[in-house]
Amino acid sequence: MIACIGAGVIGGGWAAYFLAQGHDVVAWDPGPDAEARLRRIVEAARPALNSLGLPDDGWGSLTVAGSLAAAVQDADFVQESAPEDLELKRSLLADLAAATGPDTIVASSTSGFPMTDMAVRAVDASRLVVGHPFNPPYLIPLVEVVGGEATAPAVVKGAADFYRSIGKSVIEMDHEVPGFVANRLQEALWREALHMVANGDATVEQIDASITEGPGLRWPVHGPCRTFHLAGGEGGMAHMLDHFGPSLQAPWTRLGAPSLTPELRDAMVDGTATDRSFAELVAERDRAVIAIRRAVEDARRG
Incomplete structure (x- = not known):
């Protein structure tokens, strides 16, 4: 029990x-x-x-x-x-x-x-x-x-x-990691999203679409590390790091947490507002995740 x-x-x-x-x-x-x-x-x-x-x-x-x-x-x-x-x-x-x-x-x-x-x-x-x-x-x-x-x-x-x-x-895990593994990865993405909204770089809708229509489609299959391994072509991760390594120093990201100002909070709330009910959104999510899991399992079976 x-x-x-x-x-x-x-x-x-x-x-x-x-x-x-x-x-x-x-x-x-x-x-x-x-x-x-x-x-x-x-x-x-x-x-x-x-x-x-x-x-x-x-x-x-x-x-x-x-x-x-x-x-x-x-x-x-x-x-x-x-x-x-x-x-x-x-x-x-x-x-x-x-x-x-x-x-x-x-x-x-x-x-x-x-x-x-x-x-x-x-x-x-x-x-x-x-x-x-x-x-x-x-x-x-x-x-x-x-x-x-x-x-x-x-x-x-x-x-x-x-x-x-x-x-x-x-x-x-064989030892404790602050924030665990997956939470730290999704937190990094979340902080970047908040920064982009706060700075007017992108809207909530654009940020969500950038994942659901982009890298998010690859992650159920290979995850971020293997995705970049494939991005290196036949040279794999080694070529990826050697070729694109210098761009890691580009000042793109703002990994520090932004200040959660009232304006940023309102922008996030407004950007995710919908006429659809919570139950409808949950049902949609569940159907989609099931479909994705089945598709990935079918692909792995060949």
Whole structure:
């Protein structure tokens, strides 16, 4: 049985995925409307998961517990998805470490905090590990797994093996990296986008199109490094670096974070405004990601 602690967008997405993989899930969230919100998230994810070949008749059961202790008392694996608040994470992970059995792995969905910083209040931090997903967890395969200084190596491996067993693509880190891997890469792109809007270099619409109609089409297949390897022709990455290396010194990028002025905030909000509902956009995204995943899988099979 899997316990999902926190039932927001991430926790609910995890619950939907675990259920679709046939696991029984017990969830807990202190919010007054947590159960209704969780069930809405699960039901909204169901069509996408069905489309991925996970029919309703193979799903596990969902229970919402009245307390944290009740949620985790029989858990084999715990996925914590509380808000990104360091003090909250510290207290919650300490409680989870104390309330779970000696063989239960407790994984945090944190998107930024290292486990070493979050585990400081846990009496036994050896079973605490980061299992960082990407939104939505029921659809995006990637999970970054990394332990803290006190995490047992067997726990890191155990968490990684568990995620792989349910169809996740795992980056198993051997040490903590500030901001993790994928977040740092997408943060660099995000900062550049904010700078270009702030400086009037490009609109939000132009920036989004530059990715969806450009390099974004290549990244599901090869990623940024292999993409540049192919850009070097038959000479590969070596030719790419030798030929274009000097341009790396060109003052194109502004990787420092721009000031989030009211004007920049308004420009970003206005640029992403739409008459379409949140549910419509989520459904479109899910259909598109499924189609892309299927197309990439077909291409790799030849």
